[in-house]
Amino acid sequence: MRLNLSEDQELMDATVRRFLEKEAPIAKIRAQYDLAEGCARDYWREFCALGWPALLVSEDLGGYALSGATAQDLAIVAEEVGRLIAAGPFTPTAVCLDALSKAGAAFGEVIAKVMSGEVIAAWAYAEAGDQWEPDALQTTARKTGGGVLLDGVKAYVEAGGQADYFLVTARAEAGLTQVLVPKGTANVVVTAAHGVDFVRRFAEVRFDGALLPESALVGPWAGADAQVRRQRQLALLLQCAESNGAVDCAFEFTVDYMRQRYAFGRPIASYQALKHRLADMLARIQASMATTDAAIDAFDAGSPEAERLVHIAKAWVGSKSSMNLSDLVQMTGGIGVTWDHDLHIYERRIAVNRALFGGPERHRQHVHRLISA
Amino acid sequence: MESLEDFRRRARAWIEANLERRDPRRPLRTREENAALQAKLFDAGFTGFAVPKEYAGQGLSLDHQAVWVEEAGDYVTPQGYQVSIGMMMPTLLDLATEAVKKRHIPRMLRGEELFMQLLSEPSGGSDMAGALTRATKRGDSYFISGSKMWSSGALNAHYGLCLARVNWDVPKHAGLGMFVLPLKAKGVTIQGIRPATGEEAHFCIEYFDDVEIPAEYVLGGECEGWASAQRLLFHERNAVAGIGFGLGYQTSGERQAGGGWRADLVSLARKHQVLHDPALAAQIADNHIDSVVGGQLSARVNTGLVSGKLKGQWGSLVKLNQGLDLPGNAELGLSVAGADGVIWSGNAPGGETTNTWLRYRGNTIAGGSNEIQRNIVSERLLGLPREPADDRDVPFNELMKRRQQRQS
Ligand SMILES: Cc1cc2nc3c(=O)[nH]c(=O)nc-3n(C[C@H](O)[C@H](O)[C@H](O)COP(=O)(O)OP(=O)(O)OC[C@H]3O[C@@H](n4cnc5c(N)ncnc54)[C@H](O)[C@@H]3O)c2cc1C
Numbered sequence: 001m002r003l004n005l006s007e008d009q010e011l012m013d014a015t016v017r018r019f020l021e022k023e024a025p026i027a028k029i030r031a032q033y034d035l036a037e038g039c040a041r042d043y044w045r046e047f048c049a050l051g052w053p054a055l056l057v058s059e060d061l062g063g064y065a066l067s068g069a070t071a072q073d074l075a076i077v078a079e080e081v082g083r084l085i086a087a088g089p090f091t092p093t094a095v096c097l098d099a100l101s102k103a104g105a106a107f108g109e110v111i112a113k114v115m116s117g118e119v120i121a122a123w124a125y126a127e128a129g130d131q132w133e134p135d136a137l138q139t140t141a142r143k144t145g146g147g148v149l150l151d152g153v154k155a156y157v158e159a160g161g162q163a164d165y166f167l168v169t170a171r172a173e174a175g176l177t178q179v180l181v182p183k184g185t186a187n188v189v190v191t192a193a194h195g196v197d198f199v200r201r202f203a204e205v206r207f208d209g210a211l212l213p214e215s216a217l218v219g220p221w222a223g224a225d226a227q228v229r230r231q232r233q234l235a236l237l238l239q240c241a242e243s244n245g246a247v248d249c250a251f252e253f254t255v256d257y258m259r260q261r262y263a264f265g266r267p268i269a270s271y272q273a274l275k276h277r278l279a280d281m282l283a284r285i286q287a288s289m290a291t292t293d294a295a296i297d298a299f300d301a302g303s304p305e306a307e308r309l310v311h312i313a314k315a316w317v318g319s320k321s322s323m324n325l326s327d328l329v330q331m332t333g334g335i336g337v338t339w340d341h342d343l344h345i346y347e348r349r350i351a352v353n354r355a356l357f358g359g360p361e362r363h364r365q366h367v368h369r370l371i372s373a
Numbered sequence: 374m375e376s377l378e379d380f381r382r383r384a385r386a387w388i389e390a391n392l393e394r395r396d397p398r399r400p401l402r403t404r405e406e407n408a409a410l411q412a413k414l415f416d417a418g419f420t421g422f423a424v425p426k427e428y429a430g431q432g433l434s435l436d437h438q439a440v441w442v443e444e445a446g447d448y449v450t451p452q453g454y455q456v457s458i459g460m461m462m463p464t465l466l467d468l469a470t471e472a473v474k475k476r477h478i479p480r481m482l483r484g485e486e487l488f489m490q491l492l493s494e495p496s497g498g499s500d501m502a503g504a505l506t507r508a509t510k511r512g513d514s515y516f517i518s519g520s521k522m523w524s525s526g527a528l529n530a531h532y533g534l535c536l537a538r539v540n541w542d543v544p545k546h547a548g549l550g551m552f553v554l555p556l557k558a559k560g561v562t563i564q565g566i567r568p569a570t571g572e573e574a575h576f577c578i579e580y581f582d583d584v585e586i587p588a589e590y591v592l593g594g595e596c597e598g599w600a601s602a603q604r605l606l607f608h609e610r611n612a613v614a615g616i617g618f619g620l621g622y623q624t625s626g627e628r629q630a631g632g633g634w635r636a637d638l639v640s641l642a643r644k645h646q647v648l649h650d651p652a653l654a655a656q657i658a659d660n661h662i663d664s665v666v667g668g669q670l671s672a673r674v675n676t677g678l679v680s681g682k683l684k685g686q687w688g689s690l691v692k693l694n695q696g697l698d699l700p701g702n703a704e705l706g707l708s709v710a711g712a713d714g715v716i717w718s719g720n721a722p723g724g725e726t727t728n729t730w731l732r733y734r735g736n737t738i739a740g741g742s743n744e745i746q747r748n749i750v751s752e753r754l755l756g757l758p759r760e761p762a763d764d765r766d767v768p769f770n771e772l773m774k775r776r777q778q779r780q781s
Contacts, residue, residue: 003677255755270758275751282750283670283694290673291666312662361655368658371639372648 001079001245002293008066009076012052016080019050024086026342029198032087036192037162038201039087041117047088048117052077056097061111063101069300070098071234075241075292082245085349087199089120089159091238095231096121096167099178102227103218110165110180122163123231124154124181124205131155132358134169134176134228139207141170141177143221147214148179150207156356160203161192167218168207169231175222185210196348233299233310236357240292240317243353247285247321250346251278254328261333274331281327284320291316311366318360321350380437384444387417392448402452404529411451411484420458421482423618424466429479435617435679442621450621456526457481459612459622461488461534464605465553468592473553477532490605491521491535491554491579498523499745501536502545502599503764506581508537508552515539515552515591517560517584525739527563527577530556534605535581536598538769545769549598551605553590560584569731609740610688613695616675617688635664635699636706636729645710653708660705663698670694689749695736696743703733 005013023043032039055073057063066073074094081090097114100107100121113119126132127139139152150170157166166181166188181188187210193202219227255278258269268274295309325347329336336343354360375383391413402410414420415429422438424430431437462481465474465488480486492501506519517537524533533554540548556563560582565574593601612619638660642648648657671691677683706726707714717723737743751757764772 003673003682004680255757259757266761267758270760272748272760275755275757276744276747278755278757279690279693279747279750280697282755283690283697286673286690287666287670287694290669293673294669309665312665315658315662316666364655364658364662367662368654371658371661372643 001076001289002072005076006067009073012050012066012073013076013080015050016052016077017083019047020080020084020086023047024084026084026345029085029087029345032199035199036201038159038199044088044120045117047086048093048115053093053097053115053117056094057101057111057115061101061105061108062115069297071237071296071299072293074238075296078238078241079245079248082242082247082349083249085198085246085345089122089162090242091235092122092158092163093120094238095123095235096165098234099167099218099227099231100180106215107180107218114165119164120159120162121165121167122157122159122203122205123235124157124160124166124168125228125231126154126156126357128153128155128204130355130359132232132362134225134232137169137171137176139168139170141168141172141179143172143214144211146211148177148212148217150179150181150210150212152207154205154207156193157203157205158356159201160190160205161201163190166205168205169224169228172222176224176228177222178218178224178227179212180216180218181207181210181212185212187211195352197352198345198348200349200352229307232357233306236310236314237292237296237299239353239356240288240295240313243317243321243350244285244288244292246346246349246353247288247324250325250328250343251281251285253342254332258331268331277327277331281324284324288317288320308367308370311363311370314358315360315363315367318354318363322347322354325350374433375437377436377440380433381440381444384419384441387419388445388448391417392445392450395447395449402449404453407451407453408484410449411454414451415483421462421478424462424478424482428466428474429482435620438618438620439675445621451484454484454487455612455619455622456489457484457487457530459619460605460608461490463608463618464534464592464601467604468551468601469553470589472589477553486532487526487530488532488534488553489524489526489530490609491524491527491533492602492605493521493523495520495522495578499742501602502549504536504538504549506535506537508539508550508586510539510588510595513588515550515586515588517552517554517581517586520578520580522578523566523576523739524579525576527556527579528565528574532556533579534592534601536602539595539598541770542768543596544766545764545772546599547596548769549602550595551592551598551601552586553592554581554584554586558584568735570728572728606741607686607688610686610692610746612688613740614674614688614691615671616678616691620675635702636726638702638705638709641706641726642709645713647709647711653705656705657709660702663701667691667694667698686749686753689741689746690754692740693743693746693750696746699733699736703730706730 054063055066055070093114100111114121127137139154142149150168164183168179168181170177187208189206191204193204195202259267261268291313295313298306298309329343335341418431421430422433422441423435426432458481462478465478477486481488494504494506496505497503508515508517533556535552535554536549537552538548539550561584562580563577565577567574608618611617612622638657642657647653674687674691678687706729710726714726752759
């Protein structure tokens with residue numbers, strides 16, 4: 001969490017935390033492991049009712065601004081979501097609302113429903129084979145007499161099985177195009193995927209000549225490249241904030257345990273071999289928060305530095321968060337590798353976040369490209 | 374108090390009219406040039422931002438100092454005052470008697486007097502409370518005898534803050550005093566220690582033979598030297614981390630958070646034409662990431678200390694992070710430069726990557742080693758229990774006896 005939140009932000013943080021602790025404690029998350037939907041619709045509606053989705057929407061479409069820095073405000077929610085490995089399509093909702101709100105009043109009705117949690121929107125972006133780069137997308141959009149024709153397969157679509165709408169990023173000849181596709185559209189096939197997260201669900205979505213009216217275009221035809229880059233950055237930033245919350249919480253409960261666990265007549269937390277590892281970890285955790293916040297600030301300010309700083313944040317957080325979790329398991333001892341201990345629930349979320357929107361290695365490559373340009 | 378915006382405007386105007394733009398190709402300034410520049414800043418009212426006016430400061434705040442550092446970032450500012458102004462000055466501000474503050478802080482701020490620290494001894498640096506240097510009171514003065522070691526800048530400095538044992542019959546932390554020791558006084562012998570790089574000596578060993586210190590030059594109470602040392606170290610870690618009073622006084626010429634000597638490996642790799650070498654590319658990128666994140670961490674801690682969300686020795690966390698980052702940077706420098714970094718033809722200077730590598734350990738040891746920072750972070754920031762120790766509650770004399778018995 002950032003260290004100079006405004007009063008409004010503190011209040012929002014406290015509200016979100018209280019809600020999640022009550023409605024989505026880790027025991028509930030455990031119980032939802034076998035739930036195909038990942039979470040109940042009622043819970044999702046109540047979570048949205050806290051108001052955070054409106055931060056992404058312009059005021060004329062029913063949204064509102066807290067600090068005016070959208071990603072900064074949302075990251076507060078993301079971190080709380082991470083702390084409890086909460087369920088629900090948090091990032092897809094944020095990304096879709098950002099795109100729809102920017103596309104304008106034509107989507108007013110859908111926006112209102114997504115904001116209230118009444119419907120779920122998923123971002124159908126990446127493609128099979130770990131493809132997360134805009135340049136690698138092969139799903140095509142073509143204009144025909146009757147509208148827009150989509151062909152291709154989207155993979156790793158979060159909340160794809162639960163979604164009422166898909167925001168599809170596709171390639172038109174001259175550039176990227178985004179289309180809003182309602183569930184049940186002809187020639188759209190959704191297949192649930194399996195995943196390691198306790199409550200996040202993913203799907204594959206296949207478009208075999210799905211025909212949409214031109215009114216389904218979100219933003220300009222073949223002119224969505226910048227918006228897609230923005231969406232990817234937003235998703236990465238929220239993901240980093242979420243991972244930071246998850247690691248911070250796992251760190252807290254593990255350190256508490258280490259104070260109480262005795263070996264050779266004293267708490268294991270008094271052994272220098274472990275204390276020094278915790279000190280290094282605290283530095284990594286604080287640095288993770290620092291780099292995430294710095295990237296968020298650049299994103300919110302529309303700075304040209306945002307691209308590099310977002311890649312840096314993901315490269316750092318992606319690799320350090322899993323390193324931290326591994327170390328916490330080691331210091332917990334045998335109980336840390338059991339099903340009944342919570343650490344693996346955190347490890348699973350961290351593993352998913354590490355991979356989604358490109359692993360740290362990919363982002364490190366981008367950093368290399370940018371610094372050697 | 375002047376608003377930050379007004380101050381920014383005033384500072385910017387003065388900087389533009391009076392300071393030179395930073396030029397990385399220009400060699401570091403000489404001591405005289407730095408002193409002249411420091412005096413110029415002082416005379417114009419751009420030092421000691423958070424120091425009260427009665428000590429010739431500006432009576433503003435650390436936020437003003439931060440604004441100054443932002444505005445002056447691309448300009449040449451004086452080097453070599455990190456210890457004296459960044460660390461020792463705030464320590465005096467916290468602990469010195471009124472007369473000493475009035476006499477010395479203005480001179481420190483103007484760069485006329487340099488202060489440094491005399492904590493480590495030949496017998497040990499990490500265990501600072503084990504100091505063997507002796508302070509004996511006679512009349513209104515203390516007399517110091519013993520030896521200090523690794524003291525950076527002692528040859529040029531005027532005063533050193535010296536930890537010495539006043540009472541040997543109480544446990545080790547309870548018998549120490551902190552003294553402002555005049556380095557040019559009778560009874561002081563100073564010898565340089567040549568560092569592994571072969572450069573000119575910058576740290577020293579000192580021998581004290583009955584050096585007189587008037588009682589008003591004790592910092593804190595006569596036996597409160599341990600608490601005074603903690604205060605000093607607090608300011609030291611902040612200065613190294615580039616936060617608090619130390620903001621802007623980092624020793625490196627880079628606009629890098631933290632004082633660590635960190636090579637710019639991207640430029641180096643470009644020079645050696647290995648920036649795109651597949652065996653090195655990922656490591657070079659990681660190294661860039663580490664350097665950026667290190668600065669971001671420092672800024673975060675600074676924000677937390679200003680907002681009050683963080684309290685205490687968080688400078689140690691930043692210092693630790695540097696201590697983790699620097700070894701990687703220095704070693705990767707060896708790979709990037711390859712054979713040309715260790716063997717070269719012609720008379721041009723060379724071997725800089727090796728020198729960096731020889732030098733970086735200085736940063737992971739000086740000011741408390743990485744291990745000591747980890748102890749501080751885990752015990753003071755995380756509140757974890759200390760390791761059992763058998764030296765804390767025993768009179769120091771007794772401790773010495775025990776040790777002799779064990780060693781014999
Ligand atoms: C470039 C440089 C500049 C310096 N400038 C100054 C100065 O201006 N003034 C000054 O007073 N001193 C200065 N020092 C001294 C510095 O503070 C000491 O070197 C440092 O505190 C370590 O002390 P030592 O060298 O005696 O090593 P030791 O204390 O003997 O330590 C040796 C090793 O043991 C480890 N160790 C010690 N205790 C513990 C413990 N409890 N737990 C785990 N590991 C431990 C240390 O980390 C180190 O790795 C400087 C040192 C350097 C390198």
